[in-house]
Structures are given as structure tokens and as C-alpha cells.
Amino acid sequence: MSAAPPPTPPQSPKLSRPSLVRKAVGLNCPNCGAVMTLRTFSNAVNIVCPGCASVLDATDPRMQILQEASNRKPPTLLLPLGSRGKWKGTSYEVVGCQLRAITVDGQSYHWFEYLLFNPFAGYRYLTEYEGHWNDVTVCRAIPKSISNTTKPKVIMGDQTFTHFQTANATTTYVIGEFPWQVRRDDKVFTKDYISPPFMLSSENVAQETTWSIGEYTSGKDIWQAFKLPGSPPSPRGIFANQPSPFADRPKTFWNTSVLLLSLALLVLMISYVISSNKEVFSSTYDFSQRPGQEASFVTPVFEIGGHPSNVELKINTDLSNNWVYFNFALINEQTGEAYDFGREVSYYTGSDSDGVWTEGDRSNTATVPTVPPGHYYLRVEPEMSAGSVPVHYTLQVVRDVPSFSFFLIAAVLLLIPPIWLTGRAYRFEFNRWQESDYAVSSGGSSDDE
Amino acid sequence: MSKVTLNCPNCGAPVEFAWASSVQAVCAYCASILVRTDVDVKKVGEVSDLPNDASPIQIGTEGIYKNLGFVVAGRILYEYENGGWNEWHIVFNDGTSGWLSDAQLEYTISTQFNSPGAIPPATDINIGKQFHWGDLNYEVTSLTQAHYRGVEGQLPFQYWDKEDCFFADLRTTAGRFGTIDYSDEKPLVFIGEALDFTALKLKNLREFEGWTQ
Numbered sequence: 001m002s003a004a005p006p007p008t009p010p011q012s013p014k015l016s017r018p019s020l021v022r023k024a025v026g027l028n029c030p031n032c033g034a035v036m037t038l039r040t041f042s043n044a045v046n047i048v049c050p051g052c053a054s055v056l057d058a059t060d061p062r063m064q065i066l067q068e069a070s071n072r073k074p075p076t077l078l079l080p081l082g083s084r085g086k087w088k089g090t091s092y093e094v095v096g097c098q099l100r101a102i103t104v105d106g107q108s109y110h111w112f113e114y115l116l117f118n119p120f121a122g123y124r125y126l127t128e129y130e131g132h133w134n135d136v137t138v139c140r141a142i143p144k145s146i147s148n149t150t151k152p153k154v155i156m157g158d159q160t161f162t163h164f165q166t167a168n169a170t171t172t173y174v175i176g177e178f179p180w181q182v183r184r185d186d187k188v189f190t191k192d193y194i195s196p197p198f199m200l201s202s203e204n205v206a207q208e209t210t211w212s213i214g215e216y217t218s219g220k221d222i223w224q225a226f227k228l229p230g231s232p233p234s235p236r237g238i239f240a241n242q243p244s245p246f247a248d249r250p251k252t253f254w255n256t257s258v259l260l261l262s263l264a265l266l267v268l269m270i271s272y273v274i275s276s277n278k279e280v281f282s283s284t285y286d287f288s289q290r291p292g293q294e295a296s297f298v299t300p301v302f303e304i305g306g307h308p309s310n311v312e313l314k315i316n317t318d319l320s321n322n323w324v325y326f327n328f329a330l331i332n333e334q335t336g337e338a339y340d341f342g343r344e345v346s347y348y349t350g351s352d353s354d355g356v357w358t359e360g361d362r363s364n365t366a367t368v369p370t371v372p373p374g375h376y377y378l379r380v381e382p383e384m385s386a387g388s389v390p391v392h393y394t395l396q397v398v399r400d401v402p403s404f405s406f407f408l409i410a411a412v413l414l415l416i417p418p419i420w421l422t423g424r425a426y427r428f429e430f431n432r433w434q435e436s437d438y439a440v441s442s443g444g445s446s447d448d449e
Numbered sequence: 450m451s452k453v454t455l456n457c458p459n460c461g462a463p464v465e466f467a468w469a470s471s472v473q474a475v476c477a478y479c480a481s482i483l484v485r486t487d488v489d490v491k492k493v494g495e496v497s498d499l500p501n502d503a504s505p506i507q508i509g510t511e512g513i514y515k516n517l518g519f520v521v522a523g524r525i526l527y528e529y530e531n532g533g534w535n536e537w538h539i540v541f542n543d544g545t546s547g548w549l550s551d552a553q554l555e556y557t558i559s560t561q562f563n564s565p566g567a568i569p570p571a572t573d574i575n576i577g578k579q580f581h582w583g584d585l586n587y588e589v590t591s592l593t594q595a596h597y598r599g600v601e602g603q604l605p606f607q608y609w610d611k612e613d614c615f616f617a618d619l620r621t622t623a624g625r626f627g628t629i630d631y632s633d634e635k636p637l638v639f640i641g642e643a644l645d646f647t648a649l650k651l652k653n654l655r656e657f658e659g660w661t662q
Contacts, residue, residue, distance in 0.1 A: 021503060022658045041503035041657065043553065045532045059532075091660070119657040120505045121646045122554025138555070140643035141624040142588060156622075179553040180531050207576045208591050 085226035096176025131235035134214035161193035288390035523602030559641025
């Protein structure tokens with residue numbers, strides 16, 4: 001009997017607050033008289049009049065004016081105040097919104113920060129910039145910094161974030177109610193670090209730093225959760241922590257291509273081993289062009305054996321600063337079926353200020369694919385410019401030559417998709433970082449696309 | 450653990466000190482602040498009505514932390530220039546006590562840390578200063594000058610005669626949380642952690658018009 005009995009809850013003291021918290025009613029703006037709705041009970045410290053945009057003290061029953069009315073035309077809120085939805089498993093109501101801006105190179109960029117409230121679970125934010133949304137919560141831990149890299153990095157939990165942008169943000173418009181002091185023209189020093197789809201941001205006011213973490217979120221999910229009419233605006237451009245649509249795809253494609261290339265290489269090696277690569281005919285000839293003389297002739301019949309496979313004809317000459325063109329026909333003696341093809345051999349050499357040069361080759365090859373076995377002969381018709389030095393050449397016919405070209409074609413076809421994807425993925429990252437402090441200047445003209 | 454029931458020296462109503470750790474109580478009937486001197490209670494002050502703050506927690510709220518049940522016994526309401534926050538005095542099933550803080554609905558549970566080493570005076574503390582407590586580095590991330598807005602229920606200390614108080618809040622890279630409380634002559638250190646509302650498994654909460662949990 002050593003365990004202590006659980007303590008008895010004390011009776012509720014009479015002075016304690018009511019157990020049921022009612023909504024405040026009958027609030028009017030002291031400046032313009034507009035009816036105001038208080039959505040966050042007495043969590044509100046400041047409330048902004050929806051009519052005249054005066055910032056009021058919500059902790060004071062007389063609601064003193066803390067900042068004068070604004071004439072500015074209110075921006076349209078994609079998430080109207082009072083919208084409710086189930087977000088990340090908890091019901092939230094949109095209770096406030098700040099429009100903030102930063103100025104980079106004379107251009108200002110605006111984004112919206114919607115404040116979400118649940119009387120038990122507390123606050124969180126949804127931010128929107130050009131159709132890009134982030135679900136943001138305040139961090140409970142502080143990150144570790146690493147500054148000995150080109151772009152400073154911070155580690156939060158087990159994630160490393162890379163510095164993206166440092167800026168001074170100004171609140172340009174505010175509406176709704178907030179559990180802290182808020183004014184138009186409030187300024188904070190911000191730093192954003194990214195690890196898509198996450199973004200870690202710090203806000204500095206005086207000496208105090210607040211860290212928050214955002215997760216890139218699709219507008220569609222928000223529209224669904226808050227039952228908003230229509231569809232969310234399409235995101236424009238690439239946002240800092242937007243996940244790359246290519247993600248791991250280049251890697252997957254590379255893996256697949258390398259695997260298939262290995263297989264092709266294996267097939268190539270096997271074909272080298274099993275190809276008969278047998279010489280079936282070889283003979284040497286001399287040729288010189290005489291005007292008006294037909295130079296064609298036929299070779300003796302030779303046997304091409306084995307299974308239907310390729311036949312390679314190799315031409316070797318002793319040309320020098322000259323060319324010769326051959327018309328060939330490989331003719332089956334029994335069936336008369338002919339394979340016609342031609343080859344040019346040309347070889348030039350000389351020397352200039354850069355030294356000795358050569359162009360062309362004294363040899364050439366022609367491959368006839370899938371030739372059935374049988375008895376064949378070649379019809380040869382050489383041709384060269386009249387009056388040239390006679391050419392001495394050898395014709396060699398080889399059966400079943402291992403082919404390297406299919407492997408080259410396979411390699412090119414297999415490498416196109418991963419190279420193309422890698423290029424696209426690289427381009428995406430390049431464009432992402434063009435929006436950061438580390439943008440590569442285009443040099444000279446600054447035409448923004 | 451035996452309950453101590455005494456009578457309010459001001460109005461005669463029964464005042465129950467439910468826990469051995471309770472030193473101070475507020476009379477539920479006449480709002481007198483009572484301090485226990487073991488056999489006797491002494492009225493030492495009076496509190497005005499607490500402002501109608503919107504914390505969902507109330508005296509009698511129960512929860513669970515590290516598998517140990519607790520009940521809310523009292524609270525201190527602090528106010529500073531940007532708002533206010535509640536420190537709820539919680540008593541665990543094993544009789545020990547701690548604090549459940551609710552600042553703009555951000556919840557932390559902390560207990561007093563008894564061996565923090567040397568703590569510099571309030572005038573010498575600044576943001577960025579680090580302390581090594583337990584196995585962790587705690588860094589001062591904010592300094593707050595606050596004052597007591599009110600007390601309620603039962604508290605382990607006598608808080609009635611204090612006005613201004615100064616706090617240094619500390620954070621770690623691991624989500625642990627610390628506070629140096631300069632309201633006593635000797636600064637006190639509390640360490641704990643921030644928790645999700647749902648993780649606290651709170652029962653007997655207040656209700657809010659138009660909302661269900």
C-alpha cells in the first residue's frame with residue numbers, strides 16, 4: 001500500500017472564470033461605429049476594424065484606437081475571415097490576415113499571411129504568394145548554424161536547410177484579430193532557409209528571433225479543407241520551397257538506362273563470342289579509268305554459310321590524293337536476288353603551316369544485314385576520274401561480323417531520356433535559385449522573363 | 450497524503466489545501482489570499498477578479514504527462530506589454546508539482562531544475578547566453594519584463610506580495626525549454642518541453658461557444 005492515492009480535484013472557486021466561454025457581442029468600432037465580430041475570445045490583443053481599418057486595443061473594453069484608420073483599398077482575401085475548415089486534423093477558423101512586402105532591386109513582392117485559430121490547439125498560419133501556399137507553424141526548437149559553406153546552412157531536427165533569402169519585410173495591410181501587437185508598417189528582418197518542401201524562416205525584431213517552419217501546400221487542399229468556391233489561382237513561377245516536379249525521376253531514369261546499357265553491353269560481348277566472323281572471299285585488283293570503257297566485272301562464286309546473318313565487304317586501297325567510287329551488287333547465284341550498294345573511298349594528304357594533314361581514309365566497309373546462306377558472287381563497277389593514277393585494291397567478304405553499331409544506337413536512345421530529364425531538373429533548380437539572394441546575373445540587360 | 454481543511458480567517462468559509470505542496474490558497478468565497486503556516490492560515494492580501502482570459506484550462510483540468518496523471522491546482526496570470534500568459538500549477542499523481550504554461554495557446558510543461566549552477570543576476574543576462582543543464586545547451590532567446598495580473602487556486606509558493614517579475618526564456622536545438630525566474634531573490638530555473646495540445650490529453654476543459662474540441 002505504498003502508492004499514493006490520486007489527488008482529489010479541488011472545488012471550482014466561485015471567482016473562477018465561467019466554464020463556458022461565450023462570444024462577445026455588441027462590439028462597435030469607436031472610430032466608425034462598424035459592428036465588429038470577435039472570433040478569438042479574449043486571446044485577441046489587437047483587432048482591426050473591418051470598416052475603417054483602425055487598429056484597436058482588444059484587451060480594453062473601450063477598445064482604444066492604437067493606429068488610425070487607413071484609406072487604402074483593402075486587398076481581396078482568398079481566405080475570407082471567418083472561413084472554417086479541418087486542417088491537419090483540427091478545426092481552424094481564419095481570424096486575421098497580414099499583407100507583407102519586401103523590396104528587392106526596387107521591385108516589391110507581396111504575400112499574404114492568414115492567421116488560423118482554434119481555441120484549444122492555438123494558432124497556425126497559411127501563407128500565399130502568387131498562388132503558392134505554405135502551412136506554417138512556430139518552431140519550438142532553435143536550429144544549429146553552419147556558416148562555412150557558400151550558402152549558409154542551418155540544421156533543425158535531422159534536416160539541413162540552405163539559406164535562400166534575407167530581407168526586410170514590412171506589414172502593408174492588416175485585418176482581423178491577433179494575440180499580439182500588430183501595426184501597419186511594422187518591420188521585421190527575415191531570413192529564409194529551404195529544404196523543399198520545407199522552408200525555415202527567422203524573424204528578428206530588436207534582439208529577439210522567432211523561427212517558423214512552412215511546408216509547401218497545394219491550393220487545392222486548402223480549397224477543399226475550407227470549402228472555398230471555385231478553384232485556387234494557378235501558381236506563378238517557382239517558389240523557394242516548391243518541390244521539384246522532377247524529384248528523383250532523373251535518378252530513376254539514370255538507373256534504368258545504366259541497367260539497360262549493361263544488358264546491351266552483355267549482348268554485344270556475347271555476339272563477339274558467338275559470331276563466326278569468317279572470311280569467305282578475298283581478292284586483289286588493279287583499276288585505272290579509261291574513257292568510254294565499261295569497267296564492271298564479276299568475281300568468282302563463293303559460298304556464304306551458316307545461319308542468315310550479316311555480310312561485311314571491306315575495301316582496302318592504295319589511294320593518294322584521289323578518290324574511287326564502287327557500285328556493288330551481291331548476287332545469289334541460285335535465286336538471282338541481288339543486294340545493291342555503293343561506297344566511295346577517298347584519301348587526300350598534304351602539308352601547310354600547321355603541318356601535315358590528311359582527309360578521308362584509304363579503306364571503307366559496307367555491311368549487308370541478314371543474308372541467307374547460299375552461293376554468291378559480287379558484281380563490281382569501279383569509277384574514278386579519267387587520267388588518275390591506277391588504284392590497287394583488295395575486296396574482302398566476311399560472314400557473320402559482330403556488330404557494334406546496334407550498341408551505339410541503343411546507347412544513344414537510352415541516354416536521351418535521363419540526360420533530357422537531368423537538364424529539365426537542373427533548369428528548375430536554376431530558376432528556383434534565380435529568385436534567391438544567389439541569382440546568377442544575366443550580365444548586361446536585365447530582361448525579366 | 451492528507452488533505453488539510455482550514456477556515457478562511459476573513460469569511461469563515463472552509464478552505465481546502467488539497468496538496469502537501471500547497472502553501473498558498475485563494476479563498477473561493479471572498480478572494481482573500483491565504484498562506485498556510487501549518488496549523489493556521491493567515492490572510493495576507495486580496496485579489497481582484499481575474500480578467501476573462503481565454504485559456505481552455507481551468508482549475509480541476511486533468512491531463513497526462515510522461516504517463517503520469519496530473520490535475521491543475523492553481524495559476525498565476527502574468528501580463529506584459531504584448532499580452533499575457535498563464536502558469537498553471539499542476540500536481541502529479543505522485544505528489545510532485547510542476548507548471549503547465551499556456552502562452553497564446555502554446556503549451557509547455559516544466560519542473561524546477563535544482564542544480565543549474567551559477568545563474569547571473571538579471572542585469573547580466575542577455576539574449577544568446579548559453580547554459581549547460583543536463584545534457585543540453587540552453588540558449589537565452591527572449592527576455593520578458595512582466596507583472597502579476599492575478600492568482601487563483603493553490604500555489605506552492607507565496608506569490609501574493611510580488612509585483613514585477615523578470616524572466617529569461619531559453620531554448621535548445623532539441624525542443625526542450627527553460628525559464629529563469631527572477632521574481633525571487635535567488636533566481637529559480639525551470640526546464641521542460643513544449644507540447645501539442647492533443648499530446649497533453651486534457652480533460653475537464655472549458656467550453657467555447659461555437660466550438661467543439
